Amino acid sequence: MEKVFVLGGGVTKIGEHWSKSLRDLFVEAALKAAKNSNIELRDMEAVYVGNMSSGELQGQEHLGSLMATWLGIPGVAAVKVEAACASGGAVFHQAYLAVASGVYDCVLVGGVEKMTDAVVHDVTAALIMADDAEYTAFTGASFVGLNALVYRYYMEKYGVKQEDIALFSVHDHKYAANNPYAQYPFQVSLEKVLSSPLIADPIRLFECAPIGDGAAALILCSERFAKESGIKPEVEVAASALATDTISLVDRDDLTTLAATVKAAKKAYKKAGVEPRDIDVMEVHDAFTILGVIHLEDLGFAEKGKGWRLVKEGEIEKDSKIPTNLSGGLKARGHPVGATGVYQVYEIYQQLTGTAPNQVGKAEVGLAQSVGGVGGTVVVNILRRVR
């Protein structure tokens, strides 16, 4: 397989973009990515679009052709990739395979989701499509409700208090405050999180990733393309691994771990030739505070039931053991579903090139974890600085 490099990226600020449509957001991110990579969009051979619910929310499919058209490069190969809330991570995986195959030498990979101003359905109805429509959604379960089951079970099983789990939100907001493209760039106190409205017991409003609009894009290329263009890439994709699990919680042996994270991480660590201790910075998919805690465990940074301790003891802070979600995470940077996985990789790219809003001191290897549904799909992407 061919080596795959990240040339650069671009993102929109996440928020309620009432004046920007799905295509506007995607084009904005793509143009920024091209500029940041110092190349032209006409150099692209393919466009990969990650998105979960444009059909339901905008009455629009065929995003490959649509975005190629609006980028001014119809003719290129282009498709949409969907894996629920992991669509961003999954589309990165497919774009990686496209370049790794040697068939494409330079591709644009972007994710986009427009969740406000939905013209067809409401967003809660769209999000539950990530779970089994006939057996789970059918019961009336909402996404936050399903995560509430996980949350309660985790607290019970490991004897952990909510105030320790809810700290993940405080952590995210602390870093978002300094991130220009974050949806909620301000700090919150633990008291504020715990006194925010109850959404699905025990989950509080300030423990949930918000709904937002946004797009993120990256340019990937092969060694051949870089050489021919006289570019010296700074960042390489060391590994990209995708794994699934049963789509619904009801089929799982254990609610407090995501088997797909464990599987994808194992594959990715092996492929990249690294271990958790080699990861200098990472972004995890904390759609709810409890998930942030579980991810720290499943990715190999804490024993089961102990992930919350890393947060409480400051081990995921900027200059500590494993700096995590320095972008603000899903909770505070924002979570425009199909774009999130690409935002995460962009953040890691920034960290490795020394351009992140909350820059760590030294970063050679970074990891981004993207989750679809309640862990039905997990993608683990590992990037490495080229020496």
Add this chain to the structure above:
Amino acid sequence: MEKVFVLGGGVTKIGEHWSKSLRDLFVEAALKAAKNSNIELRDMEAVYVGNMSSGELQGQEHLGSLMATWLGIPGVAAVKVEAACASGGAVFHQAYLAVASGVYDCVLVGGVEKMTDAVVHDVTAALIMADDAEYTAFTGASFVGLNALVYRYYMEKYGVKQEDIALFSVHDHKYAANNPYAQYPFQVSLEKVLSSPLIADPIRLFECAPIGDGAAALILCSERFAKESGIKPEVEVAASALATDTISLVDRDDLTTLAATVKAAKKAYKKAGVEPRDIDVMEVHDAFTILGVIHLEDLGFAEKGKGWRLVKEGEIEKDSKIPTNLSGGLKARGHPVGATGVYQVYEIYQQLTGTAPNQVGKAEVGLAQSVGGVGGTVVVNILRRVR
């Protein structure tokens, strides 16, 4: 890049499957594909699902995880790929890249669409999502209406009569009559086609591909996998090329050609090292009779404005110049949108292995063309018999 082989495939009969859900159809095709390939589903490393509108029609996304679960192999990599009506061709392209990259050695690629028993939206509303929601669908245009513009313009520009174009439907039905998995396995006369109800002037009902439910699946593998499994593959993927065009007709220079077909075909012929005259059998995406005629031209088998002559003069019959749509084509085999591109490749696989319902005498190289929207995406896949 690694060589990619087709080990086998399986399909469901196309029709109104009121008693089978989306997952039932996919699983049925996948199990048949595994059996036909003489391997087990547990050998799969990835599952690629092609589908256009499960979100709109079944309120279900996250098909990768869903299908992996229902196939009994959660854990594998799995994603959904969407490119409107070309979703089947596009998902084959992605699965091909996955194996070509060397990252995956054995993958299941399937397409599925369930268009009857839609629980959320009607099918016409779902199909128009293949065009631009904000600029074209917004006007109230239907998909058949857009193709009617192409039809009328073609007749005007080249002075061709409808009775010559409508022959494509008669051709398709002739072969579908002998195809056990065709939706409409019976012959129709030209008189019947031309006297069928007018849908969008000049398009008649019997010139339109029907709405139906169905799924098709194939197993792709690498040379390494074949060797280690002691399998001698009979069919190789000689090329897979995907190209886009502007999503809407309004941006095109010429309504009577699909630039994306010309582009994808050129790339595919080059990669496979063949010319149109080397193609022994093919399947084209005749969603409407006029498209069948245009495809014959765009793929290099006739001059512009002359494609209908191939049909009229018997040149696309079984034992003639370029045997086309011997499965019955979209018109008579059926067109469960996201599955169609996979059905086409399966038909070519059957022809190359001497197992097709309407088997040609000799077939070394076959081509399948899959179209999304009114040509916004086109995939050209070329298969070759391994000698």
